Amino acid sequence: MTYDxxxxxxxxxxxxxxAAFLNKNVNVRILTKSKVRNANSYLAQGGIAAAIGKQDHPSKHFMDTLKAGRFHNNVESVRKIVNEAPTLIREIFAKSSVFDMDSNGEMLLGMEGAHSEKRIVHSGGDATGKNVVEYLIDQLKDNVKIEEDVYAYELIVKENRCIGVKTKKPNGEIHVYYGNNTVLATGGCGQLYTYTSNAETVTGDGIAMAYLAGAEIADMEFNQFHPTLLSINGETKGLVSEAVRGEGGILVTEDGTPIMEEVHPLKDLAPRHVVSQKIYEYISKGKKIYLDIDSIPNFTARFPSITEICEENGVDLSKGKIPVVPGSHFLMGGIKTDLIGRTTVDGLFAIGEASCTGLHGANRLASNSLLEGLYQGKKLSEWINQAMMKPLSVEPIKIPNHINTKQANLPEKSILQHKMMEHVGIVRNKELLKEQVNWLTQFKVNEITELDEYSIDDIERIFMVMVAELITVAALKRTESRGGHYRSDYPKEDDRNWLHQTITHIHKGEEEKSHEQIQTIFTA
Structure with missing residues (x-):
């Protein structure tokens, strides 16, 4: 029996x-379905937001986060995280040379959409995620074990306490890991859509597992579509960071006409949902959109990763235009947690994009995602380090001998992705959402009670259909437009009826309304 x-x-x-902040006497095991470096964090080109500039202040960061989130945010979550942000960044800066610096040896600060000040720290220009991940891997101590190519698919819950997780190896072999604290840090669900910036592993597994374990799931209708993914012959090839627009890049039609001039006061640096919807409007009419980079000096030196992606895909940067489309980028909803990641199931935690702390509200402010991960990771480590952990009394569960013997009636991933893009994508309406609900429910994934006998591919698709259903039903229920959720049949915000979270709980089978009114807290 494996116990940690x-x-x-x-x-x-x-x-x-x-893992890096947990004490040396705490036994830690990291399980990852692919390789440790194959995660959204590693792909993150954008930086980390923190009010460390001389003209900046956390109160400004606070207001920018609320405005981007359309005041659907949990105000206390926003306040605590943005106030802690400068400390989190300076802690890393003091230990390493990860962040880019100016000629005075100070951290170089960039501008991104919906920010009122330059407050984005970067690393390697546009390789922030990769470099921060490498830094954190170097910080890991001997008490941390990493197991790769291990697919977690079922949380073990006894008397409303999570005591471990079932996993499969690529050959179908099942292994159970037991633990005092089980933490889901599995990311969002970007791969539910045809166009996405997400790693291929990000399919909503953790959210589905938590849902099946009885945890509350919140705000699944709020999906952020990044405005600028590199588009080649109808396929997305990578992310073109918002920092490009922060440095002066503008969105134009094929003949060079700017598209954001009269749309929003911030023009190309408007919140992501505004920019994505405008690009989608043009694309749906058969027009191509480009990111004009002519005004950015030394583009290839400033953005080496983007340059590499473009060159690999035959984009001639000397022409000054990068073809782009919007695609699924970030999930504001997820497993409902408090600030340190505690879910509604004892012993089960969720951190990072898999969780929903309320920081992002209806639309994430650029570069707040890595910040949230750093905050939750540190705060949960402090809580665990101080907790009096008694070994669980665990009776090992039986492992079935027969493996991969069942097949589920499921759609191919590409078909699911296409239907989600078309019906539950950037622009939604009642007819499309109802059609999608009817299509998804025919697969009856909620009636599958035992997953042991299915292959990893089948389980992953079961989870994808399940999470797609959570998103679609929540999007159908929310009869307003707010942030990343845009309904063409309800194009305006409705604060009176909808300024609350959409909560789904498997044992109750219906949406519940949170009694916490975010606007009341904000105005107080």
């Missing part, structure tokens, strides 16, 4: 920050 003090499923910034 802390089991972490996932290997992004939140997971690694947690």
């Amino acid at each position: 003090d802390v089991l972490i499923v996932g290997s992004g910034v939140a997971a690694l920050q947690l």
Whole structure:
């Protein structure tokens, strides 16, 4: 029997920050479905937001976060995280040379959409995620074990306490890991859509597992579509960071006409949902959109990763235009947690994008995601380090001998992705959402009670359909437009009826309304 003090499923910034800060006497095991470096965090080109500039202040960061989130945010979550942000960044800066510096040896600060000040720290220009992950891996101590190519698919819950997780190897072999604290750091669900910036592993597994374990799931209708993914012959090839627009890049049509001039006061630096919807409007009419980079000096030196992606895909940067489309980028909703990641199931935690702390509200402010992961990882480590952990009394469960013997009636991933993009994508309406609900429910994934006998591919698709259903039903229920959720049949915000979270709980089978009114807290 494998038993640890802390089991972490996932290997992004939140997971690694947690593992790095846990005491040496805490036994930690990281399980990742692919390789430790194959995560959204590693792909993150953008930076980390923190009010460390001379003209900046956390109160400004606070207001920018609320405005981007359309005041659907949990105000206390926003306040605590943005206030802690400068400390989190300076802690890393003091230990390493990860962040880019100016000629005075100070951290170089960039501008991104919906920010009122330059407050984005970067690393390697546009390789922030990669470099921060490498830094955190270097911080890991001997008490941390990493197991790769381990697919977690079922949380073990006894008397409403999570005591471990079932996993499969690529050959179908089942292994159970037991732990005092089980932490889901599995990311969002970007791979539910045809166009996405997400790693291929990000399919909503952790959210589905938590849902099946009885945890509350919140705000699944709020999906952020990044405005600028490199688009080649109808396929997305990588992310073109918002920092490019922060440095002066503008969105134009094929003939060079700017598209954001009369749309928003911030023009190309408007919140992401505004920019994505405008690009989608043009694309749906058969027009191509480009990111004009002519005004950015030394583009290839400033953005080496983007340059490499473009050159690999035959984009001639000397022409000054990068073809782009919007695509699924970040989930504001997820497993409902408090600030340190505690879910509604005892012993089960969720951190990073898999969680929903309320920081992001209806639309994430650029570069707040790595910040949230760093914050939650550190705060949860402090809580665990101080907790009096008594070994669980665990009776090992039986492992079935027969493996991969069942097949599920499921759609191919590409078909699911296409239908989600078309019906539950950037622009939604009642007819499309109802059509999608009817299509998804025919697969009856909620009636599958035993997953042991299915292959990893089948389980992953079961989870994808399940999470797609959570998103679609929540999007159908919310009869307003707010942040990343845009309904063409309800195009305006409705604060009176909808300024609350959408909560789904498997045992109750219906949406519940949170009694916490975010606007009331904000105005108080």
